[in-house]
Each structure stands twice: as structure tokens, then as C-alpha cells.
Amino acid sequence: MNGARLETSLTETLFTKHASVNVPLICGPMYPCSNPELVVAVSEAGGLGVVQPVSLTFVHGHDFRQGLRLIRQQTSRPVGMNALIEKSSQRYHERMQKWVSIALEEGVRFFITSLGNPRWVVERVAEYGGIVYHDATERKWAMKALDAGVDGLIAVNNRAGGHAGGLSASQLFDDLYDLNLPLICAGGIGDEKQFVEAMRMGYAGCQLGTRFIATDECRAAAPYKQAIVDAQERDIVLSERITGVPVSLINTPHVVAMGLKAGPLVRRMLRGNRSKHWLRMLFTIRSAFQLRHASLDESGEREFWQAGKSVAGIHQIEPAGEIVRRFYAALLHMKR
Numbered sequence: 001m002n003g004a005r006l007e008t009s010l011t012e013t014l015f016t017k018h019a020s021v022n023v024p025l026i027c028g029p030m031y032p033c034s035n036p037e038l039v040v041a042v043s044e045a046g047g048l049g050v051v052q053p054v055s056l057t058f059v060h061g062h063d064f065r066q067g068l069r070l071i072r073q074q075t076s077r078p079v080g081m082n083a084l085i086e087k088s089s090q091r092y093h094e095r096m097q098k099w100v101s102i103a104l105e106e107g108v109r110f111f112i113t114s115l116g117n118p119r120w121v122v123e124r125v126a127e128y129g130g131i132v133y134h135d136a137t138e139r140k141w142a143m144k145a146l147d148a149g150v151d152g153l154i155a156v157n158n159r160a161g162g163h164a165g166g167l168s169a170s171q172l173f174d175d176l177y178d179l180n181l182p183l184i185c186a187g188g189i190g191d192e193k194q195f196v197e198a199m200r201m202g203y204a205g206c207q208l209g210t211r212f213i214a215t216d217e218c219r220a221a222a223p224y225k226q227a228i229v230d231a232q233e234r235d236i237v238l239s240e241r242i243t244g245v246p247v248s249l250i251n252t253p254h255v256v257a258m259g260l261k262a263g264p265l266v267r268r269m270l271r272g273n274r275s276k277h278w279l280r281m282l283f284t285i286r287s288a289f290q291l292r293h294a295s296l297d298e299s300g301e302r303e304f305w306q307a308g309k310s311v312a313g314i315h316q317i318e319p320a321g322e323i324v325r326r327f328y329a330a331l332l333h334m335k336r
Helices: 014-019 036-044 053-059 064-074 090-105 119-126 139-148 169-179 192-201 222-230 253-258 264-270 275-296 309-313 320-335
Strands: 025-027 048-051 079-084 110-114 131-136 152-156 183-186 205-208 236-239 247-250
Touching: 014 131, 014 152, 025 036, 025 320, 036 048, 036 064, 036 320, 048 053, 048 064, 048 110, 053 064, 053 079, 064 079, 064 090, 079 090, 090 119, 110 119, 119 131, 131 139, 139 152, 139 169, 152 169, 169 183, 169 192, 192 205, 192 309, 192 320, 236 253
Parallel strands: 025 048, 025 205, 048 079, 079 110, 110 131, 131 152, 152 183, 183 205
Antiparallel strands: 236 247
16 A cells, blocks of 8 residues: 555644644654754644653753653643664663653653664553654664554655665655555655655655754754754765764864764774674763754854754744744645
């Protein structure tokens, strides 16, 4: 069955049903840019704001439960949670298990899982009648997620910010549509035209990250937001120096000086079954401090900024809710 045939319309899809939202649009979870105000603004406008736990606690200083309650005080609309489930350490895994449980207790029913086997999240969330979508950059990861029982897939393409995939949005759709799961297009959506094109292709919704950094509500530093507005698609490069696998960044003098490739020793260690987990944990800890400092630094001295190729369609800093409403209006206009 073609993925497009799973949908009732462009505005009412399996995703909008799963997430109980009006607009088939997700504000993707971002470290360090997912602050409560941004999550609230997107959900209030009818999309799905997604909480990124490390951002909420480590970057923005909230106790996780209290942070969720703060968000709930400002919107009664659904919000989601991102669970990064790679077992880089037992301590981190236990903390993520606790965060998932707290989120369920606080009424969250939509979860996006990344970087690991989502089975334990699926089983835990199923106890509450919740929904789990999993990140997938290619079919083999999608198949593992399908085997784990997920309800949908975040199809991360080669235009995405952060950990980008290797396939285009159309190639990835063709690769996954026969799995009969709702697919979310993640990557390259910066304006209404790109949003509508992805929905026409058969996607059940779109996940935007970079577009929502350049908003009034996001706490990212002004130089970071302006760099997104100023950047063109050719300014986005892939660096292995953050986590050991390619991450999309704005090409700045700082990134050029740092270099884009991991050294031969690092590459060899990343191929090892045991060494890769320890190395990724070290990379994650180091990059967490680097990205936090650079993304929130108003001086703009360290130009170390994640972004996807959607920068080409971003021309101003504006309210997040206005973006959601404008994108939704574009879908309604197309239907007529």
C-alpha cells in the first residue's frame, strides 16, 4: 500500500490523529534549542512541540517534572517528548527511563525515539495508550523500529540539520512507504512551498528544526539566529568532529579551523563494537558543552552552529506560532 493512501487528506493524517493535533507539523527536538517557550508556542498554534529532556534540564535549568508542568501551565495542547535511547552508559539509560516515566505520569502521550532500539519505550508507552515514532535514515533502521512495534517513522533525509541521512526526501519516501507506517519528512523544510511539496509526496507530516531556531521564542543567541537567516544551502557542511558521525553545521571560520573529518584513530575506534560506545559518550559530553556555549553565546565569538539546508527558505526571525499558522494556511489553500 502506498504511504499516501494511508492519509485521509493533507491536513488530516494518521500523524495528526496519533498526536491529536490540528497541523501535521512537528517542532523537532533540538539540543540545545528546545526551550519551554518554543515548545509551548508551536503546540498552542496547533502543531506539536517536542520536549528534549537534556535541553530542558541541562541547558535551561528545569527539574524535568517541573519543566513539564511549566509547559502544561501555558498550553493545554498536546506536547511530545524525545527519548535518545542509545545505551552510551547505564547511568544515562536509567535516567532516560526515569524521564519517560515522568513524562507519562505528566500526561505526555507522543514520543520520538532516536539512536537505538525503541522496544522498551514502545512497551512502556503502550501501558498508557501512547504513541512512538522513531528516527530512521534508511530502510534497515526503519525495519528494526518496525520490529520493535513503533507507530510511525521520522524519515530523516540528507537536508536535515543535526545527524542528517544520506537519501533525499523522495528517495527515503520510496524506500519506506511500503512499511505501511505514517512517515514524517525531516529535513529541508524551510518555507511553505517545501512543506506542501512534502505533503503532496505522501508524507503524513513534516518535522522542522532549523526553521524554529530563527524564532522569537527560541532562546538561541541572536548571532546564531541571524546566521541561519543569512545562510544559503551551499553554506551547510557535514562535520565528523562533533559526534564521530556527520553532523550538519553552518560553515564558519571556526568550523573551517576545526576541520570536518575525524582522525584515523577515531574512525577505527568507531568501528569497534565496544570502543564505539565509549567514544560516542565522550564525544557527546564534549559536544554538549561546545554546542551549549556557542548556541547561547550572544557575543557570537564561537561560530559553531547546527543547521540544515532548509536555511535557503528562511529569510526572517519571526514568532513560532506564525510559522505554524502560515504553513497550515498553505495546505488549506492548496486543497481549494
